[in-house]
């Protein structure tokens with residue numbers, strides 16, 4: 319950090335440099351952009367950062383991102399609440415919704431099970447999912463965890479927990495290239511995988 323900059327400018331550069339993919343030179347460039355942009359644009363950015371940290375929480379039903387206690391999808395009366403699609407992260411919902419093929423609701427696990435990384439079932443929202451299923455009115459669980467070893471293991475663990483419940487368990491068809499994440503899957507492939515979902519035994 320150069321001494322020629324003021325303390326405030328140095329601090330802004332430092333903050334930008336913490337962002338993923340931003341090196342020191344880009345951090346400097348962004349800080350100077352902010353310095354030179356209009357006060358209203360700069361404040362809008364500051365407010366957006368502040369709001370995302372103070373207003374965005376989790377839906378109390380599905381753990382999707384939400385600014386209210388219940389997210390927009392769970393509050394939508396046109397959704398089929400009897401079908402719950404299981405995803406690892408809120409961003410997976412965005413990929414699935416972009417296909418336009420989903421009329422169901424979701425359950426966000428908050429990750430996957432990976433004992434070697436110290437990620438246990440108790441770190442996820444699995445107990446809340448079991449509660450939702452036991453609460454009745456659920457006819458199908460669609461596993462849409464990522465098509466890799468950790469995602470498959472997580473799906474199998476959950477399906478074993480739900481085996482005694484009166485619910486059909488399916489997973490997205492494997493048009494998805496194994497080892498990828500749903501986030502990057504091509505929209506057309508994902509839409510086909512949704513329509514052709516298979517029973518998970």
Ligand SMILES: [Zn+2]
Nearest residue numbers: 377380389392
């Ligand atoms: Zn929700």
